[in-house]
Amino acid sequence: MNITCLKNHLLKALNLSSSQMGKNQNIPILQGGFLKTQKNQLSIETTNLESSLRVFIQVKTEKEGEIIAPIKTLMNLISNLKDEKIKLEKKDNNLEILSQNSKALIKCYPLEEFPSFPSIGEGIKINIPIKDLIAGLKPTANFVSKNETKPEISSIFIFNKENFLNFAATDSFRLSEKKVNFIEEKNFSFLIPSKHSQELIKILESGENPQETAEITINQNQILFKGRDFEYLSVLTSGEFPEYKKLIPDSFVSEALVSLKDLTEAIRSSTIFSNRLNEIFLFLNKEKQNLEIKTLNADLGEYSAKFPAQIKGDSLNLTFNCEYLLDGLENFKTDEISLNFAGETKPLLIKSSQDSSLLYLIMPMKNY
Incomplete structure (x- = not known):
């Protein structure tokens, strides 16, 4: 791997990636990110085993390659560099970072230990403008239950009905429902865990063009959101959301x-x-x-x-x-x-x- 990229683009991608890292200190590899270059694109993958994120940025590639780098170490270093352009090069199993006046060598993890990005397989596919997805998630994400012993109300319930995509959340004391226009003949419903919906909002809002469309694939246990510069996969909550319409x-x-x-x-x-x-x-x-x-x-x-x-x-x-x-x-x-x-x-x-x-x-x- 030998690439040159803009500091701000790389730092933005690392900031997003860091939120998906695993917190389990017994699995240190989850503190790393899988950096891979193909043509003039760098992808960074992180996972906490319940959700996984892959972000993409444009780079100038001199040599393709891949490496598992500690995300926080890399992010802290990049944030302190003053140069606009930064060079990253793989040296054995280390990552060398070069700027105009500095050089650093970061020790990296073994490639074979990092979990592969999950494959969602077949499922229902829909498309929705990113701005509409944000508009539905933001008014509901804060009203789920904090009690994770009831996972069905620690999640946002999303379903389509009568040309609307409906978002609903409750913690038993309050309830929020948001509808966005959505015409889709396929019927579907799912529960996305609150902590993953919060991360999804950050990812969606980080994009430069909210008018873009996200492609969503839904199966029984997982959901995949794909945009121009990201892929985000989350597990889904099993169970039944309360029949909240009866509460209104x-x-x-x-x-x-x-x-x-x-x-x-x-x-x-x-x-x-x-x-x-x-x-x-x-x-x-x-x-x-x-x-x-x-x-x-x-x-x-x-x-x-x-x-x-x-x-x-x-x-x-x-x-x-x-x-x-x-x-x-x-x-x-x-x-x-x-x-x-x-x-x-x-x-x-x-x-x-x-x-x-x-x-x-x-x-x-x-x-x-």
């Missing part, structure tokens, strides 16, 4: 139309004074057509804010987790949102009055 109320006792900016800013300020349970109290006043929020902390003090709301239905008093409420609101991008109350002990449904593709459901904590 279809009738409401009150509805409040409020400014998203006003509500978000008020709740963000209120978190300063929240107690150890993160309680926030909501007072819906139909007569005065306003919404009041309040937080109390025995050690710090209290906070309250009122703002106009177009209210239909009953006046209500409810208590929510302020962090959970804020997490959901931050995914909406419209000027106004609709707060739909099914009752003081039933879920609150939040949706946009201008965009029906996203909804957020949150359970109240208790009556005030």
